[in-house]
Amino acid sequence: MDVEGPGAVARTIADEIDRHGPMRFDRYMELALYSPGGYYEDPPVGAGPSGDFVTSPHVHPVFAQLLAEAIRDLHEAMGRPDGFELIEAGAGDGTLLRALLPELADLDPRVSAVERSAGARASLATIDGVAIRDTMPDAGDPALILAHELLDNLPFRRLRSTGDGPREVHVGLVDGGFVEVLEPVTLLATTDEDETVVPTGARSFIIEALAGPAPRAMLAVDYGSDRGSGDRRTDTPRTVSSRTCSPRRAPPTSPRGWTSGSSPRRSRRRGCERSRRSPSTTR
Numbered sequence: 001m002d003v004e005g006p007g008a009v010a011r012t013i014a015d016e017i018d019r020h021g022p023m024r025f026d027r028y029m030e031l032a033l034y035s036p037g038g039y040y041e042d043p044p045v046g047a048g049p050s051g052d053f054v055t056s057p058h059v060h061p062v063f064a065q066l067l068a069e070a071i072r073d074l075h076e077a078m079g080r081p082d083g084f085e086l087i088e089a090g091a092g093d094g095t096l097l098r099a100l101l102p103e104l105a106d107l108d109p110r111v112s113a114v115e116r117s118a119g120a121r122a123s124l125a126t127i128d129g130v131a132i133r134d135t136m137p138d139a140g141d142p143a144l145i146l147a148h149e150l151l152d153n154l155p156f157r158r159l160r161s162t163g164d165g166p167r168e169v170h171v172g173l174v175d176g177g178f179v180e181v182l183e184p185v186t187l188l189a190t191t192d193e194d195e196t197v198v199p200t201g202a203r204s205f206i207i208e209a210l211a212g213p214a215p216r217a218m219l220a221v222d223y224g225s226d227r228g229s230g231d232r233r234t235d236t237p238r239t240v241s242s243r244t245c246s247p248r249r250a251p252p253t254s255p256r257g258w259t260s261g262s263s264p265r266r267s268r269r270r271g272c273e274r275s276r277r278s279p280s281t282t283r
């Protein structure tokens with residue numbers, strides 16, 4: 001079948017829609033980001049002029065110093081376990097770990113970095129004393145899990161208020177292109193904002209990361225707003241490419257680079273209001 005978007009992953013999605021009908025948005029994200037040919041297979045995902053992400057650790061090392069204080073507090077609350085493991089999930093290019101580890105030297109943690117992107121793992125491999133993984137380790141020793149700007153990358157469902165009542169956004173296929181298909185919702189009421197996301201991927205990640213008998217704690221940092229902006233062009237779900245945002249309302253013609261978490265303020269800084277690029281032009 002002839003479909004728009006990057007070849008293999010677009011075909012995977014189109015085949016599944018052909019077989020089963022329009023798919024929920026979290027399934028679409030799962031395939032777009034993580035299936036063969038998906039976004040995270042395509043290094044580099046990271047900082048720098050050609051990267052998609054610039055985050056607080058890239059702005060100033062004081063961010064890592066503040067996180068080190070929070071990690072000390074959690075370590076204390078866990079009962080100061082000896083030989084605990086510090087696991088950074090979604091560690092990106094390692095900027096945060098590089099600044100953080102000297103601050104925590106006296107706690108002497110074993111350190112792991114978990115990354116789905118092969119390009120990011122190559123960058124992380126240059127940090128001394130860090131075990132690099134592509135999936136979360138099984139629960140064993142006491143562990144403190146750090147996730148900075150990861151959870152809002154994980155798949156979510158989208159519920160929208162419409163004149164006909166609440167609807168869930170699905171992705172269908174029309175004339176070889178992906179389109180939004182609105183299906184009735186029975187699960188939840190939406191708020192008075194025009195769209196609500198249900199972070200199914202983040203929920204599963206947290207449950208699995210904290211499973212296990214040993215003391216485990218998680219420090220997860222993301223950025224967002226507890227109120228929608230009320231403007232469909234700047235509200236929560238969007239695609240990001242080379243630090244340029246695309247409005248979520250545009251049909252999801254390209255299964256690339258979806259994320260859920262930016263505040264309207266941050267969106268403006270990243271040019272979302274100015275940008276009118278179609279997601280079909282994102283990487």
Ligand SMILES: C[S@@+](CC[C@H](N)C(=O)[O-])C[C@H]1O[C@@H](n2cnc3c(N)ncnc32)[C@H](O)[C@@H]1O
Pocket residue numbers: 040045053054055056057089090091092093095096114115116117120134147148149150153154
């Ligand atoms: C927005 S970046 C943040 C990177 C870094 N934490 C920082 O603050 O600069 C999100 C990172 O999470 C990684 N990622 C996405 N899904 C993941 C998953 N399921 N497990 C591990 N890493 C993941 C991506 O490859 C990307 O490097």
